[in-house]
Amino acid sequence: NAGVTQTPKFRILKIGQSMTLQCAQDMNHNYMYWYRQDPGMGLKLIYYSVGAGITDKGEVPNGYNVSRSTTEDFPLRLELAAPSQTSVYFCASSYSQTGSRQPQHFGDGTRLSIL
Amino acid sequence: QKEVEQNSGPLSVPEGAIASLNCTYSDRGSQSFFWYRQYSGKSPELIMSIYSNGDKEDGRFTAQLNKASQYVSLLIRDSQPSDSATYLCAVNSGYSTLTFGKGTMLLVSP
Numbered sequence: 001n002a003g004v005t006q007t008p009k010f011r012i013l014k015i016g017q018s019m020t021l022q023c024a025q026d027m028n029h030n031y032m033y034w035y036r037q038d039p040g041m042g043l044k045l046i047y048y049s050v051g052a053g054i055t056d057k058g059e060v061p062n063g064y065n066v067s068r069s070t071t072e073d074f075p076l077r078l079e080l081a082a083p084s085q086t087s088v089y090f091c092a093s094s095y096s097q098t099g100s101r102q103p104q105h106f107g108d109g110t111r112l113s114i115l
Numbered sequence: 116q117k118e119v120e121q122n123s124g125p126l127s128v129p130e131g132a133i134a135s136l137n138c139t140y141s142d143r144g145s146q147s148f149f150w151y152r153q154y155s156g157k158s159p160e161l162i163m164s165i166y167s168n169g170d171k172e173d174g175r176f177t178a179q180l181n182k183a184s185q186y187v188s189l190l191i192r193d194s195q196p197s198d199s200a201t202y203l204c205a206v207n208s209g210y211s212t213l214t215f216g217k218g219t220m221l222l223v224s225p
Contacts, residue, residue, distance in 0.1 A: 031211060040123065042203070042217035043159070050211055058212065090158055101147050101166060104205075104213060106158040 002026055004107035006091050012113045013081045021076040021110050023091030031094045032074040033104060034058075034066065036087040043090065049074055050096075081114045088112070117142045119206050121216035129224055134191040136219050138204030141185070147207040148180055148187045153218065154200045163189060194223045 007022045025032065034046040035058075045058030049068040063085060065077045074093075078085060088111050092104040118141040128134045136150075147166050151159035165171045165178040165187065177190040187206075191198055201218040 033212070040217065043215040045212055048212055056211075101164070101207075103149050103161045103164055105161070109158050 004091055004093055004105055006089075006107035006110050008110060009108065010111045012115060013078075015081060015083065015114060017081050018077065018079050019081070021078070021089055021091075021112070023074045023076070023107060024072050025074075025091075025093040025105075026072065027093060027105070028071065029093035029105075030071060030096055031102075031104075032068065033092040033094075034064070034074070034076045035090045035092065036060065036085075037090060037109075038087050046076065046089075078112075083114045086112060086114045117145075117206070117214045119204055119214050119216035121202075121204050121219045123217060124220040125222045126219055127222045127224065128194050130194060130196060132194050132223075134194045134198065134221055134223070136189040136191075136202050136204075136221065138187045138189075138206075138216055139185055140187070140204075140206045140214075142206070142214075143182075143185060145182075145185075145206045148178070149205040149207075149213070150176075150178060150189045151203040151205060151215075152200045153203060159203055191221075194221075196223050196225050199223045 004025045033048040035043040047066040049055045091107045094104045095102040120139045150163040153159045163178040165180045171178045175192045179188045203218045204216040205213040
């Protein structure tokens with residue numbers, strides 16, 4: 001049981017390039033989330049999904065896209081990378097939020113630098 | 116807009132002391148409250164959850180919730196240098212997402 005797996009762990013991109021951050025979970029969680037964390041700024045929600053085929057915007061979605069074709073996978077795509085997207089990206093998952101008592105479980109993160 | 120406020124710290128305590136971490140939240144309808152620990156360069160790790168007013172204890176950790184005051188706290192007894200980390204407070208207001216505070220850095224000196 002690997003939990004939440006993110007790849008790659010590190011990446012350097014040039015301005016204007018595109019890439020996809022991968023996230024997979026093997027806990028059969030139906031909810032999945034993408035966050036970015038900048039130094040001293042806490043976790044900011046980019047996008048989330050409540051099930052396959054269903055996604056919604058979080059607090060900071062501009063410059064990103066997501067898709068959810070399976071329960072297990074929730075990739076995050078960066079189009080036209082900009083220096084402002086330099087950050088640490090975390091993927092998380094949880095069971096259905098019925099009663100809102102389900103905590104989120106995090107992957108190890110992807111450290112992304114845009115130069 | 117839902118807000119979760121934490122003192123950024125650092126909170127410095129000597130080894131063996133009690134560390135007290137505090138969090139306030141703006142949404143009176145909030146239902147679930149979580150504390151995550153994040154070591155430098157690592158991902159957040161869940162350490163406590165609390166849903167009802169009062170105290171909840173788990174080993175050296177005690178979470179305290181006061182919904183009337185919109186206040187949640189985390190006490191760490193017998194603090195160890197290995198407890199040095201950033202502690203994130205997270206609040207669920209009954210929707211699909213959590214709102215996180217910016218975290219409090221705790222430093223435990225030997």
